[in-house]
Amino acid sequence: xxxxxxxxxxxxxxVQTKLGWADVIVFQRNVLFEGCWNAQDYWRVLGKIILVDxxxxxxxxxxxxxxxxxxILNTVQLEPTPVKALExxxxxxxxxxxxxxxxxxxxxxxxxxxxxxxxxxxxxYKDRVPREHVSPDIDFxxxxxxxxxxxxxxxxxxxxxxxxxxxEGQIVIGWGGSISHLDSFVYSGVIEGLARVLTEFPNVVFxxxxxxxxxxxxxxxxxxxxxxxxxxxxxxGHWPLVVSTFNIGIAPMDMRLVEGQTETNVNDYSYDERxxxxxxxEYLCAGVPFVATDCQPYRELGRFGKLVQNTxxxxxxxxxxxxxxxxxxxxxxxxxxxxxxxxxxxxxxADRLVRLYMxxxxxxxxxxxxxxxxxxxxxxKPEDEIDEALKPxxxxxxxxxxxxxxxxxxxxxxxxxxxxxxxxxxxLTMDGVDVGAMMSYSLVSRLNQIYREAEQKTDAPAA
Amino acid sequence: MPQPHEETKLPLLLTVGxxxxxxxxxxxxxxxxxxxxxxxxxxxxxxxxxxxxxVGNAMTPAMIEHAKARAIWLCDGVLDQLVDxxxxxxxxxxxxxxxxxxxxxxxxVFDEATQALIRVLAADTFMQDEGRYVAILLHEDVxxxxxxxxxxxxxxxxxxxxxxxxxxxxxxxxxxxxCRHSSDFIGAYGLHMAEWYEACxxxxxxxxxxxxxxxxxxxxxERLLTKEHARRAxxxxxxxxxxxxxxxxxxxxxxWGSSDDLEWAFQRFMRACVKLGAQPVVKVHPGETDEHVRxxxxxxxxxxxxGTVTSWHSEYAILASDVFIVQGPSNFGxxxxxxxxxxxxxxxxxxxxxxxxxxxxxxxxxxxxVLQAVRDTTPGxxxxxxxxxxxxxxxxxxxxxxxxxxxxxx
Numbered sequence: 010x011x012x013x014x015x016x017x018x019x020x021x022x023x024v025q026t027k028l029g030w031a032d033v034i035v036f037q038r039n040v041l042f043e044g045c046w047n048a049q050d051y052w053r054v055l056g057k058i059i060l061v062d063x064x065x066x067x068x069x070x071x072x073x074x075x076x077x078x079x080x081i082l083n084t085v086q087l088e089p090t091p092v093k094a095l096e097x098x099x100x101x102x103x104x105x106x107x108x109x110x111x112x113x114x115x116x117x118x119x120x121x122x123x124x125x126x127x128x129x130x131x132x133x134y135k136d137r138v139p140r141e142h143v144s145p146d147i148d149f150x151x152x153x154x155x156x157x158x159x160x161x162x163x164x165x166x167x168x169x170x171x172x173x174x175x176x177e178g179q180i181v182i183g184w185g186g187s188i189s190h191l192d193s194f195v196y197s198g199v200i201e202g203l204a205r206v207l208t209e210f211p212n213v214v215f216x217x218x219x220x221x222x223x224x225x226x227x228x229x230x231x232x233x234x235x236x237x238x239x240x241x242x243x244x245x246g247h248w249p250l251v252v253s254t255f256n257i258g259i260a261p262m263d264m265r266l267v268e269g270q271t272e273t274n275v276n277d278y279s280y281d282e283r284x285x286x287x288x289x290x291e292y293l294c295a296g297v298p299f300v301a302t303d304c305q306p307y308r309e310l311g312r313f314g315k316l317v318q319n320t321x322x323x324x325x326x327x328x329x330x331x332x333x334x335x336x337x338x339x340x341x342x343x344x345x346x347x348x349x350x351x352x353x354x355x356x357x358x359a360d361r362l363v364r365l366y367m368x369x370x371x372x373x374x375x376x377x378x379x380x381x382x383x384x385x386x387x388x389x390k391p392e393d394e395i396d397e398a399l400k401p402x403x404x405x406x407x408x409x410x411x412x413x414x415x416x417x418x419x420x421x422x423x424x425x426x427x428x429x430x431x432x433x434x435x436x437l438t439m440d441g442v443d444v445g446a447m448m449s450y451s452l453v454s455r456l457n458q459i460y461r462e463a464e465q466k467t468d469a470p471a472a
Numbered sequence: 473m474p475q476p477h478e479e480t481k482l483p484l485l486l487t488v489g490x491x492x493x494x495x496x497x498x499x500x501x502x503x504x505x506x507x508x509x510x511x512x513x514x515x516x517x518x519x520x521x522x523x524x525x526x527v528g529n530a531m532t533p534a535m536i537e538h539a540k541a542r543a544i545w546l547c548d549g550v551l552d553q554l555v556d557x558x559x560x561x562x563x564x565x566x567x568x569x570x571x572x573x574x575x576x577x578x579x580x581v582f583d584e585a586t587q588a589l590i591r592v593l594a595a596d597t598f599m600q601d602e603g604r605y606v607a608i609l610l611h612e613d614v615x616x617x618x619x620x621x622x623x624x625x626x627x628x629x630x631x632x633x634x635x636x637x638x639x640x641x642x643x644x645x646x647x648x649x650x651c652r653h654s655s656d657f658i659g660a661y662g663l664h665m666a667e668w669y670e671a672c673x674x675x676x677x678x679x680x681x682x683x684x685x686x687x688x689x690x691x692x693x694e695r696l697l698t699k700e701h702a703r704r705a706x707x708x709x710x711x712x713x714x715x716x717x718x719x720x721x722x723x724x725x726x727x728w729g730s731s732d733d734l735e736w737a738f739q740r741f742m743r744a745c746v747k748l749g750a751q752p753v754v755k756v757h758p759g760e761t762d763e764h765v766r767x768x769x770x771x772x773x774x775x776x777x778x779g780t781v782t783s784w785h786s787e788y789a790i791l792a793s794d795v796f797i798v799q800g801p802s803n804f805g806x807x808x809x810x811x812x813x814x815x816x817x818x819x820x821x822x823x824x825x826x827x828x829x830x831x832x833x834x835x836x837x838x839x840x841x842v843l844q845a846v847r848d849t850t851p852g853x854x855x856x857x858x859x860x861x862x863x864x865x866x867x868x869x870x871x872x873x874x875x876x877x878x879x880x881x882x
Contacts, residue, residue: 364692365694368695375705381784383785385766387781388778400774403736407835413823415821442624448588
């Protein structure tokens with residue numbers, strides 16, 4: 010993995026060597042500058058397959074999203090504007106990859122798109138044990154003054170783990186995410202549903218794992234003592250520890266329709282419906298039962314949990330049923346987890362991703378006019394001479410009726426009889442093996458052939 | 473290069489190879505070491521990074537000479553029988569009766585017997601490690617190779633597992649050689665295959681439904697092409713009416729009319745393409761040669777048809793087509809159906825798809841009408857399910873488990 014800056018510096022000898030090995034180069038998201046487009050073109054000309062990976066609906070990003078000023082208000086004064094620049098960047102790619110079908114539709118007028126899910130690593134999940142609610146919940150933190158962003162997962166410092174006082178016996182409904190989910194909570198009805206179940210079940214808490222302080226007023230609608238905050242979303246290697254403390258995971262989505270703001274005019278989905286299904290995938294891999302908004306990206310995995318319409322009642326009913334039958338849903342989630350750790354992880358899909366890249370490569374070559382080997386292409390020209398013998402007059406079909414009842418030539422039976430006669434002799438054995446039976450297939454075939462040729466010779470007029 | 477019985481502690485599973493089973497090799501190799509009877513298959517498996525053994529590697533020139541000597545002795549016996557006039561040869565055909573008889577029958581028997589005996593000796597070398605073999609896996613049990621290992625397995629009490637590489641569409645229970653069976657268990661591609669073998673006398677309790685592992689890749693959405701891509705790669709035009717045609721070959725083990733019938737059907741197809749203004753894409757049967765490819769291409773040129781002939785690239789041919797004709801019922805038609813393309817059959821004598829699945833077919837006189845009627849249809853999924861149990865791309869997993877169960881391995 011290289012920074013975008015490396016790819017752009019394609020004339021540098023070290024970049025030449027390192028990226029020169031690649032067959033496929035994936036540019037993530039920010040193909041917004043002429044320098045990017047030049048780099049994309051350069052590597053493409055060398056025969057690399059150039060992909061752009063988008064994981065968000067940038068063209069219709071809402072005002073509540075911290076990236077709105079950049080993408081929509083164009084605060085950095087890009088010319089063309091970021092969305093137009095992204096479109097241009099996509100024109101310099103062989104394909105778009107996104108974890109969401111709607112994103113692919115948004116850009117279908119520019120470039121061919123391929124769906125590829127976001128998968129977690131099995132290494133991060135396989136040893137996690139989903140918390141039973143009788144056990145204490147854990148609060149995770151790092152030693153102060155560590156800049157986590159700069160650290161690779163394997164270099165993360167040891168995580169400090171502290172049991173949360175009084176949490177034994179508490180059922181934890183959890184959610185974790187970035188600061189782009191304000192609308193998901195405001196417009197999904199989940200707060201109303203949560204407030205009702207927390208009030209009804211005093212042993213249930215809601216655990217929020219995020220940094221968006223704009224949500225704080227919403228939490229005031231929940232019973233104060235049943236709201237728990239886990240600061241931040243921990244880096245990849247440690248995040249599964251937090252997910253595994255949830256007894257029920259939630260994934261609310263804002264379903265207000267927005268215009269896609271691209272030329273394909275995809276106007277019947279919300280902005281949130283341009284997100285990935287990573288949350289559900291993480292819940293599955295962690296063995297956590299979940300309730301989520303019924304939306305496009307969640308439809309496929311929804312069968313492993315519960316998808317609800319965005320009303321307070323629907324959230325309440327779904328959460329309540331999971332709380333009341335927690336044992337059953339936990340067992341179900343543990344069964345689903347076994348499947349997910351095989352099928353929904355990076356490791357379980359690596360071969361598929363390679364095949365997808367190969368397919369994109371083949372399609373790119375086909376578009377460029379390359380054709381398959383071991384194939385005869387026929388494109389006759391008017392001036393070509395015609396071999397009339399290859400275009401003989403033909404009469405009607407020789408047969409009619411049920412194919413099973415026609416066409417059995419006499420010599421087949423004769424050939425079988427002779428083969429059996431030769432092969433079934435008792436002296437055609439060796440070390441107890443019936444050599445005659447071994448020879449039957451070839452004998453029948455060759456005798457038939459001889460019969461057929463003899464018949465043709467007999468039928469032929471004398472020379 | 474694969475070696476016989478490379479150092480490994482895993483139990484051994486003998487297989488005669490067969491590309492139809494190649495998707496099983498990797499999952500099976502986690503539990504057993506595969507020992508191949510077939511050099512190309514062993515090489516292919518080794519190229520997939522698998523550690524495999526090869527039975528034939530143990531054969532020495534002396535053993536091959538021994539096989540030839542035994543074969544001559546067997547031929548002597550055949551000659552004695554001929555002297556006794558025990559063989560019911562056709563006296564009506566001049567070229568078959570004596571004295572010509574000795575010209576063709578004895579060399580043929582010698583040749584076949586030599587090959588069979590070499591296989592017996594090869595199988596015998598594998599028996600030296602008898603105790604380590606947990607099963608024998610076949611993709612057919614009618615040729616001398618399949619027969620040899622089936623017989624050895626049964627003599628030694630090693631389970632003989634047969635996953636037939638193709639559905640049969642001739643009538644079950646006839647005297648056709650494919651109706652014979654020599655294995656202990658059959659892993660059937662689907663209900664059609666299971667019922668077919670049952671009608672041939674195989675006890676139903678020994679037949680399991682597993683699906684066709686060779687078709688699993690057709691269910692992988694990341695692999696499959698768009699129609700547009702398939703057409704471009706085959707040099708076809710995006711907007712034209714494309715008719716696919718899968719040829720077949722003239723086999724001498726079943727008698728299906730004659731090679732003339734097959735050529736007639738192809739010529740009829742050419743005329744249909746001209747009448748309908750369609751571009752043909754011809755998928756040549758693996759049993760046919762480069763000469764056939766050239767012939768089909770020349771016939772297309774003679775009809776002034778733009779199109780493509782390929783002996784490979786089945787999926788491209790299918791996905792590029794608006795409708796596909798199979799010359800005689802075949803597994804290729806199952807692939808067409810899995811991929812959801814309209815399918816029809818040009819009949820050949822002695823075989824057809826079961827009528828209950830409603831695959832349209834014709835002897836050819838009304839070919840254009842049938843093509844037009846089929847164009848916007850899709851074969852019923854019940855047909856696919858009957859031919860490929862599960863219809864889900866999970867056959868390799870099921871087959872591997874089925875083998876492990878019968879080999880009594882965890």
